[in-house]
Amino acid sequence: MATIIVNTAKTEKGYSCNCNLLPGWIVAYTGDFEDFRNYVKESIDFYLECAKADGTSYPKILDEDYEIVYKFDVQSLLEYYRGIFSFSALQTITGINQKQLSHYATGISKPRPAQAEKIAKGLRKLAHELQVVTV
Numbered sequence: 001m002a003t004i005i006v007n008t009a010k011t012e013k014g015y016s017c018n019c020n021l022l023p024g025w026i027v028a029y030t031g032d033f034e035d036f037r038n039y040v041k042e043s044i045d046f047y048l049e050c051a052k053a054d055g056t057s058y059p060k061i062l063d064e065d066y067e068i069v070y071k072f073d074v075q076s077l078l079e080y081y082r083g084i085f086s087f088s089a090l091q092t093i094t095g096i097n098q099k100q101l102s103h104y105a106t107g108i109s110k111p112r113p114a115q116a117e118k119i120a121k122g123l124r125k126l127a128h129e130l131q132v133v134t135v
Contacts, residue, residue, distance in 0.1 A: 002066040006040060010076035017070070021059045022047060040068060074116050078105035081123070094122035 008017040014030040017040060027043050029036040044062070051058035072080065081090065082105055087098035094101070096118060103109045104119075111119065 002061045002064050004044075004061065004066050004068050006068055006070050008070040008072050008076065010072070010079050021061070037068070037070070044068070074104050074111050074119060075107050077119070077123075090122075093126050094119045096122075 004019060004021060006017045006019050008015060011028070014028070015033060015036040016026065016028040018026045022044070025043070025047055027036075027040055029039045031039075048058060048062045078090070078101060085093070087101050087105075090096075090101050091098040096115060100109075100115075101119075104111050104115075
């Protein structure tokens with residue numbers, strides 16, 4: 001199955017995204033993430049339908065089965081998880097000082113690539129640990 005990476009950001013009232021594979025394609029949505037995901041899929045389907053109808057070129061990956069992967073920027077990711085975890089908890093998960101995490105979440109500063117990877121690695125580790133929990 002092919003993968004389509006969608007660059008995603010949390011907005012004040014919802015989400016927005018773009019995809020390097022689809023030039024000029026931008027989606028903005030007001031609402032929760034699950035509805036946003038459905039809206040993105042519908043938008044990609046509409047993009048494909050229009051491209052075929054107009055006879056314009058489009059990425060052939062859209063003719064195959066594909067999975068959409070939502071790649072959040074660090075600020076949006078931290079802002080999203082801030083509603084779930086405190087910065088103290090995120091510090092424990094990522095190993096990055098909570099004051100610095102706060103600066104990343106509010107956009108005061110941007111993390112260096114190594115720091116961004118450290119945040120992603122900590123959250124991936126947490127996700128893995130949650131997957132192996134049995135009831």
